[in-house]
Amino acid sequence: MLRAVFALALAALGVRLFYLQVVDHAHYARLSVAQVKVTLPVTALRGGIYDRHGETLAISRPTSVVIADDFQITHPHTEARALSPLVHVPTSKLRRLLSEKSGYVILNNGLDLADGKKVAAMTFPGVVVQSSSIRTYPDGPLATSVLGGVNASGAGSAGLEYEYQRLLAGQSGLTQEYVSSSGVNLPASPATVLKKATPGVGLELTLDSSLQYVTERVLARDIKLYDGLSGLALVMDVHTGEILADASLVNTKTRAGILGPITSWGKSVGVAGIDQTINNLPFTQAYEPGSVFKVVTFSAALQRHLITPTTVFPVPNSIVVGGRIFHDAETHGLEHLTATQVLAQSSNIGTYEIGHRVGEAGLLSQVYRLGFGQTTSVNFPGETAGLLVNAANWYASDQAALPIGQVDAVPAIQVLDAFNTIANGGVFVEPKLVRGYVYANGSLKAAPASATHEVLSPSVDHTMVKMLEQVVLAGTGVNAVIPGYLVAGKTGTATIPYPGRSVLTNSFDATFVGFAPANNPVLSMIVMVQRPVTNIYGGTVAAPVFQAVMSYALHHYGIPSNGAVQKPLKGIAATISSDVT
Numbered sequence: 001m002l003r004a005v006f007a008l009a010l011a012a013l014g015v016r017l018f019y020l021q022v023v024d025h026a027h028y029a030r031l032s033v034a035q036v037k038v039t040l041p042v043t044a045l046r047g048g049i050y051d052r053h054g055e056t057l058a059i060s061r062p063t064s065v066v067i068a069d070d071f072q073i074t075h076p077h078t079e080a081r082a083l084s085p086l087v088h089v090p091t092s093k094l095r096r097l098l099s100e101k102s103g104y105v106i107l108n109n110g111l112d113l114a115d116g117k118k119v120a121a122m123t124f125p126g127v128v129v130q131s132s133s134i135r136t137y138p139d140g141p142l143a144t145s146v147l148g149g150v151n152a153s154g155a156g157s158a159g160l161e162y163e164y165q166r167l168l169a170g171q172s173g174l175t176q177e178y179v180s181s182s183g184v185n186l187p188a189s190p191a192t193v194l195k196k197a198t199p200g201v202g203l204e205l206t207l208d209s210s211l212q213y214v215t216e217r218v219l220a221r222d223i224k225l226y227d228g229l230s231g232l233a234l235v236m237d238v239h240t241g242e243i244l245a246d247a248s249l250v251n252t253k254t255r256a257g258i259l260g261p262i263t264s265w266g267k268s269v270g271v272a273g274i275d276q277t278i279n280n281l282p283f284t285q286a287y288e289p290g291s292v293f294k295v296v297t298f299s300a301a302l303q304r305h306l307i308t309p310t311t312v313f314p315v316p317n318s319i320v321v322g323g324r325i326f327h328d329a330e331t332h333g334l335e336h337l338t339a340t341q342v343l344a345q346s347s348n349i350g351t352y353e354i355g356h357r358v359g360e361a362g363l364l365s366q367v368y369r370l371g372f373g374q375t376t377s378v379n380f381p382g383e384t385a386g387l388l389v390n391a392a393n394w395y396a397s398d399q400a401a402l403p404i405g406q407v408d409a410v411p412a413i414q415v416l417d418a419f420n421t422i423a424n425g426g427v428f429v430e431p432k433l434v435r436g437y438v439y440a441n442g443s444l445k446a447a448p449a450s451a452t453h454e455v456l457s458p459s460v461d462h463t464m465v466k467m468l469e470q471v472v473l474a475g476t477g478v479n480a481v482i483p484g485y486l487v488a489g490k491t492g493t494a495t496i497p498y499p500g501r502s503v504l505t506n507s508f509d510a511t512f513v514g515f516a517p518a519n520n521p522v523l524s525m526i527v528m529v530q531r532p533v534t535n536i537y538g539g540t541v542a543a544p545v546f547q548a549v550m551s552y553a554l555h556h557y558g559i560p561s562n563g564a565v566q567k568p569l570k571g572i573a574a575t576i577s578s579d580v581t
Contacts, residue, residue: 489514
């Protein structure tokens with residue numbers, strides 16, 4: 001009976017084994033393979049970023065990643081000694097890695113492709129080679145605040161790398177591979193390509209690397225000299241709106257104080273303590289622009305035929321508007337100034353008199369027509385439209401505050417756009433940072449031309465240019481004079497408002513914005529230094545940066561000097577300190 005029971009049990013096991021191994025073989029074979037067979041994404045090679053002349057600013061270099069399943073390593077010392085010259089890792093370190101018994105250890109994540117192929121061909125037990133890439137920036141910190149960066153997974157995390165992530169990243173492929181439970185490929189197991197990866201599309205920027213370098217260095221030295229908290233500078237092609245240089249720097253040696261710190265990449269531009277900012281300040285930081293905003297008031301008055309350059313205004317030292325006291329930067333008695341003198345001397349009271357003629361509706365309309373309060377077509381990550389007053393929240397004192405650059409807070413790019421409109425014959429042109437798209441086969445597709453629209457009539461614009469020339473010839477902007485070229489521009493020294501109090505004590509933003517040659521404009525530029533200490537005026541702090549960079553740019557692009565010399569009008573003389581608002 002016992003033998004019969006064992007015989008029956010054995011027969012039952014036999015039948016079960018028959019069903020498992022014969023009848024249900026295909027089903028369990030599929031389950032077995034499914035435990036190790038996985039579909040994995042293959043990251044495409046990221047597109048490069050280049051300047052307008054084709055110089056590489058960012059590039060992804062294909063590499064090999066060498067991974068080991070150290071549970072499969074039986075002789076760690078022997079394999080370490082053989083692998084060391086191939087993976088360029090010391091034998092002692094390799095032996096330690098191969099002995100960890102973690103199941104997954106990276107031996108080298110940036111190995112040259114040729115060496116990677118050698119390692120793969122030698123079929124070390126438990127060692128596999130996978131494809132990868134490394135993002136590099138050949139020019140170091142140059143234009144980092146514009147380019148941004150990528151995170152650990154290779155995706156864009158800031159700047160243009162983030163904005164154009166989908167385009168730069170391309171399309172991932174798919175492979176089918178056999179891997180162990182720890183994620184390492186099984187030895188001698190084939191990988192099947194299900195879908196090839198499509199490389200990303202590169203960007204050709206409007207930036208000029210040479211001009212970008214000069215702009216960053218000159219601005220950095222200026223921030224250091226005047227102990228400013230931060231600084232920015234933009235250079236633009238007047239007619240196309242292409243941004244040729246975009247510098248955004250922060251002084252890490254200066255305490256940010258009550259307004260909070262400005263984050264940086266920790267990448268110095270070559271001047272001690274001056275680093276690239278993470279946020280591109282010309283687009284992402286709004287500030288009360290001060291006297292450079294007076295271009296709104298004057299252009300509106302000229303467009304409506306309310307003034308001429310020689311219209312005379314009585315200008316007292318101070319006035320009360322809406323319960324607030326407004327005054328000029330320097331104490332004086334009653335003066336009689338022409339509109340040109342008001343602009344050149346940056347008289348706050350004179351500007352109010354002109355703005356009063358324009359009126360609330362006219363001022364608000366001109367602010368919008370010149371592009372303020374609207375994000376640009378660049379659509380830079382974190383770009384701000386600014387903060388503007390409107391008819392619904394208009395106070396009586398705004399009739400004096402808005403014309404002189406208070407109340408409204410705007411980013412520097414919008415200030416430059418307004419002056420670029422004047423330089424471009426009264427035609428607003430959208431700024432742009434991307435000039436074209438570079439495909440994997442080497443072909444280049446140009447980006448669409450910038451949109452334009454007329455803001456000022458040609459005659460009014462010509463008058464505005466002539467008035468701005470006087471600011472530089474004999475007004476608050478004399479430090480922007482470039483020998484052999486006519487320059488037009490405006491200075492600004494603006495107080496900084498803060499919630500709960502009127503303004504921050506002894507804190508100012510110094511700005512200069514202008515264009516050259518004024519008689520045939522080609523380049524426009526803005527410079528702003530935030531909270532300089534040793535000197536505060538736009539004409540002293542910002543104008544010299546404009547002068548140095550614009551001088552280089554005019555010669556760099558071969559813009560001829562016409563030797564034009566224009567004498568300032570009589571009675572225009574003003575001090576640089578006259579532009580405080």
